[in-house]
Amino acid sequence: MSINRRQALGILAQGASGTAAVCAAGEARAAGQNRPIPDDRDAAAMLYDATICTGCKACVSACAEANDLVPDTVLSGGLWQMPEDLNANTKNIIKLAKGETPNDLSYVKRQCMHCLEPACVSGCPFGALHKIRGDGVVTWEADRCIGCRYCEVACPFNVPKFEWANFNPQIVKCELCAHRLDEGGEPACTEVCPTHAVVFGRRSDLLETARERIAAEPGKYFEDRVYGDKDGGGTQVLYLSAVPFTNLGLPELAEESVAAYGSKVHSILYKWLALPLTLYVLLAAIIKRRWASHEAHAHEESDKTGLPSQI
Amino acid sequence: MMDVRRQDRALLPWQRGVHVYGVRFLSPPFLLFGALTLIGVGLSVLRTFGGLGFTGMSDAYAWGIWKTFNVMTLTALGSGGFAIGIAAWVFKWDRLHLVMRTALLTSFVFYFAGLLALTVDVGRPWNMWHLLFPSHWNPESSLLEVAVCMPLYAVIFLAFENLPPVYERVYVHATDPVRKVMRKIFPLLAKLYPFIVAGAYVLPAMHQSSLGSLLLLAGSKLHPLWQTQLLPLLYVIQAGVAGVACVIITLMAGCLVWKRRLDLGALGDLAKLMSILAFGFLGVRLLDVLVRGEIGRAFSGDLFALLFHVENLSLLGPALILTKAKARKTPRTLFLTAIVVALGAMMYRFVPTTIAFVPGELTVYFPTVVEVLMSAGYVSLTIVMYSVAVKLFAIVPASVEEWYDAVAWARRHFRTLRVDAHGKASRH
Numbered sequence: 001m002s003i004n005r006r007q008a009l010g011i012l013a014q015g016a017s018g019t020a021a022v023c024a025a026g027e028a029r030a031a032g033q034n035r036p037i038p039d040d041r042d043a044a045a046m047l048y049d050a051t052i053c054t055g056c057k058a059c060v061s062a063c064a065e066a067n068d069l070v071p072d073t074v075l076s077g078g079l080w081q082m083p084e085d086l087n088a089n090t091k092n093i094i095k096l097a098k099g100e101t102p103n104d105l106s107y108v109k110r111q112c113m114h115c116l117e118p119a120c121v122s123g124c125p126f127g128a129l130h131k132i133r134g135d136g137v138v139t140w141e142a143d144r145c146i147g148c149r150y151c152e153v154a155c156p157f158n159v160p161k162f163e164w165a166n167f168n169p170q171i172v173k174c175e176l177c178a179h180r181l182d183e184g185g186e187p188a189c190t191e192v193c194p195t196h197a198v199v200f201g202r203r204s205d206l207l208e209t210a211r212e213r214i215a216a217e218p219g220k221y222f223e224d225r226v227y228g229d230k231d232g233g234g235t236q237v238l239y240l241s242a243v244p245f246t247n248l249g250l251p252e253l254a255e256e257s258v259a260a261y262g263s264k265v266h267s268i269l270y271k272w273l274a275l276p277l278t279l280y281v282l283l284a285a286i287i288k289r290r291w292a293s294h295e296a297h298a299h300e301e302s303d304k305t306g307l308p309s310q311i
Numbered sequence: 312m313m314d315v316r317r318q319d320r321a322l323l324p325w326q327r328g329v330h331v332y333g334v335r336f337l338s339p340p341f342l343l344f345g346a347l348t349l350i351g352v353g354l355s356v357l358r359t360f361g362g363l364g365f366t367g368m369s370d371a372y373a374w375g376i377w378k379t380f381n382v383m384t385l386t387a388l389g390s391g392g393f394a395i396g397i398a399a400w401v402f403k404w405d406r407l408h409l410v411m412r413t414a415l416l417t418s419f420v421f422y423f424a425g426l427l428a429l430t431v432d433v434g435r436p437w438n439m440w441h442l443l444f445p446s447h448w449n450p451e452s453s454l455l456e457v458a459v460c461m462p463l464y465a466v467i468f469l470a471f472e473n474l475p476p477v478y479e480r481v482y483v484h485a486t487d488p489v490r491k492v493m494r495k496i497f498p499l500l501a502k503l504y505p506f507i508v509a510g511a512y513v514l515p516a517m518h519q520s521s522l523g524s525l526l527l528l529a530g531s532k533l534h535p536l537w538q539t540q541l542l543p544l545l546y547v548i549q550a551g552v553a554g555v556a557c558v559i560i561t562l563m564a565g566c567l568v569w570k571r572r573l574d575l576g577a578l579g580d581l582a583k584l585m586s587i588l589a590f591g592f593l594g595v596r597l598l599d600v601l602v603r604g605e606i607g608r609a610f611s612g613d614l615f616a617l618l619f620h621v622e623n624l625s626l627l628g629p630a631l632i633l634t635k636a637k638a639r640k641t642p643r644t645l646f647l648t649a650i651v652v653a654l655g656a657m658m659y660r661f662v663p664t665t666i667a668f669v670p671g672e673l674t675v676y677f678p679t680v681v682e683v684l685m686s687a688g689y690v691s692l693t694i695v696m697y698s699v700a701v702k703l704f705a706i707v708p709a710s711v712e713e714w715y716d717a718v719a720w721a722r723r724h725f726r727t728l729r730v731d732a733h734g735k736a737s738r739h
């Protein structure tokens with residue numbers, strides 16, 4: 001495989017300490033451990049600063065190219081790539097978010113948030129969506145997916161998309177260009193971004209960068225905070241914005257992740273299958289005791305009426 | 312026994328299952344439901360050759376009526392075998408054993424159709440083989456729990472519970488050597504029975520609650536009046552409510568259609584059970600909404616508040632009415648309250664995955680005609696399966712008198728069969 005000039009630059013920019021080490025981390029999938037939270041030092045992350053983004057959409061076409069996606073040209077009448085939203089052909093999109101006043105206008109980049117505790121991974125019945133890479137990227141495995149679309153129901157950001165019309169439908173979502181990370185590269189969107197509105201790096205480093213920007217210009221950013229630091233249990237894609245995050249389509253989420261909220265009860269009920277098994281033993285004991293008298297009663301009834309007994 | 316006069320029959324309680332006889336097999340309603348079934352199943356076969364593009368489902372509303380209605384809602388209606396079984400066996404409510412066969416049959420047909428809907432709904436069914444390998448499971452997923460438990464329950468446990476009527480019919484028509492073998496097998500099955508039945512109550516408790524747990528991951532997409540960590544508990548109680556209501560409706564509708572006598576004692580017992588479960592559900596739900604501090608939303612006057620009240624009042628009203636013994640002895644009241652309760656319980660199952668599910672996108676979901684036809688096909692399938700089964704097997708409860716009438720009828724209509732007074736038949 002050849003490395004073009006841009007990729008080479010990307011690798012240089014990352015330096016020896018960057019992604020290569022991140023991606024070399026193991027891919028062990030321990031039983032029942034589909035979403036180990038990656039060490040903050042290893043988690044691959046993106047920081048998107050909506051105040052810098054010029055909405056050029058270079059990242060949108062770069063993403064399609066890097067991921068072999070057929071450009072969505074429906075809105076433009078087949079002329080150029082113009083997706084309406086994230087869809088089965090679009091893993092990354094730049095949208096213009098409108099607020100209440102004209103001053104609230106802001107661009108927003110949407111793609112998978114790579115949650116620290118992803119709801120999609122928690123719900124996926126056979127672990128087709130998993131967070132097993134050392135860098136914490138949430139990836140999808142076709143051979144394990146039954147197409148139940150629970151990930152779409154669960155994702156608080158409405159990210160996973162399904163190929164509805166396809167006989168062999170795939171779940172389509174940003175995988176942070178995992179194939180490029182494996183080669184020591186960076187995601188196509190961060191690499192191509194001319195203004196560095198979106199940058200790639202370690203989560204801990206990018207959090208620091210974001211906080212520095214906030215500290216440098218207090219009051220510039222909404223609530224002086226980074227979206228994704230704690231929201232929804234934390235995400236590996238971080239946002240800075242001058243307008244409210246909800247304007248950008250980023251929901252208000254509790255610090256407890258949806259996955260933690262959703263699996264709490266389930267994990268208590270099914271711990272070592274103790275509760276169902278106890279219930280079974282109890283019920284079997286009771287019914288076994290009742291069964292003898294029930295059977296005897298049925299035979300008695302049968303003898304009395306001379307009709308075949310019914311259990 | 313034989314000297315009981317015909318007009319006294321109304322006073323006789325149901326005593327045993329008697330197959331439905333003397334009615335036209337291919338009646339107009341049966342043909343209608345049969346046709347709907349064929350259309351639904353036919354479209355399902357066609358669907359296996361293409362994607363799901365013809366449905367109204369979208370990425371925002373990824374679950375359509377096959378999951379939200381045919382599985383979520385109708386398997387609750389099919390929980391009669393579970394709820395009545397526990398009441399009869401564990402709480403020693405012996406009279407309920409009389410209606411058990413009807414309950415188990417309704418459960419089986421609803422689950423069967425639900426599983427069919429689920430199979431059609433799944434986008435990549437060829438990967439379902441992972442189900443067979445526990446090492447491939449994600450134990451954290453409540454959908455996995457449903458996917459494992461529901462087929463296991465329907466195909467093994469419910470099927471086994473429905474075996475006795477089938478066994479009886481086969482025995483009646485079998486040749487002597489076969490009967491000899493069957494007589495040998497029967498004690499073994501009888502020994503196994505309590506252990507299977509126990510499993511048949513644990514499994515629905517598991518997957519009916521897991522259907523509720525599924526919605527926990529929907530997080531804030533689900534309206535706060537419904538989103539609670541008690542969803543699994545509420546779902547399992549509501550399954551009981553819906554299941555019992557469905558059995559009352561099925562029994563009474565059957566009596567109406569096949570001109571059988573009602574046993575208001577047994578029906579009254581069912582109504583009492585339904586009422587108890589409904590009160591239990593309402594208590595847990597109100598307490599939950601109060602403790603979570605979301606009660607204010609119930610009085611916000613919006614659509615969600617309205618739905619919340621309709622769901623609750625359609626249980627509360629009938630449950631209150633049925634506390635009166637007189638109401639439980641009035642067929643009209645019994646039938647109407649059971650219908651209202653069934654609708655309310657179905658609403659509670661249907662609303663959280665559809666109307667109260669707000670993904671925050673601009674799209675709405677409405678099923679397409681084909682989707683509705685397929686869904687209607689699965690519902691019709693349950694009716695067809697039920698009405699065929701009750702004609703073949705001794706399921707619907709009736710008096711001993713009715714049994715003799717059925718035997719006499721069989722003797723008249725099947726000349727090749729020699730049926731003795733005990734219902735034992737042999738071929739010439």
